Amino acid sequence: MTPQPRTLDHPDRSEIRLEDVLHALSDPVRLQVVRFLARTGESSCSAIDLAVSKSTSTHHFRVLREAGVIRQVYRGTAKMSSLRREDLDALFPGLLDTVVNAYDAQAARPS
Amino acid sequence: MTPQPRTLDHPDRSEIRLEDVLHALSDPVRLQVVRFLARTGESSCSAIDLAVSKSTSTHHFRVLREAGVIRQVYRGTAKMSSLRREDLDALFPGLLDTVVNAYDAQAARPS
DNA sequence: ATCCTTGTACGACGATCGTCGTAGTTTGAC
């Protein structure tokens, strides 16, 4: 086979559904990923320290990508992820920031 | 047994978790309920025309209540539901409005 | 008392979810 660069399927902006985005954001591990990306911009999967196995990590990144929350591209052996901020802000203004802020607020909450 | 008024368990404000709220909002039927309540204020379960059976409807209302999104009280044979706007706005400022607006925007989107 | 309306409890069902381990692939570095 010709050595095609590995590609990853991303939903078109018009295919992004609110239900899927909310579901993608309803998991603690994925919220952690989103918050991390919101702070740091693009970063590799392994740069985030998650308390799950590598296969589970891959799974969560895929859920986020397929819901349209993040974009992923290969760079060498690494896979870089970043938030699809433009698309999300255009579709659901304020949602991303509101959720990230809410997550921060909850983390700071006296339990 | 003494005829106790039927009561319903609601999480305390401090027990409301973002993950649970987002999960509760990640279902189309429940989003429809929330949008309806956002528009109309308090209303009975049966006032909303959902495309599911009565038992499924009960289930969705319970999910919303247990996540802390709505409050439910009995009034005669009816059960009135309303958004816990104060609690949600205090915990996660802007979240509720953002999600409802996003849902409206999506509904208005050319598919 | 008898109905009707409204909602519940329970159990069932297939589907999806979050998790993992193992075995593999791709790429860059040596």
Added chain:
DNA sequence: GTCAAACTACGACGATCGTCGTACAAGGAT
């Protein structure tokens, strides 16, 4: 060419989810 690092694919597992139907309970109206 070899090796290690980064990530994937696949299948498995128990748990949860969304849905339903049936049978039941509570309250108001007559």
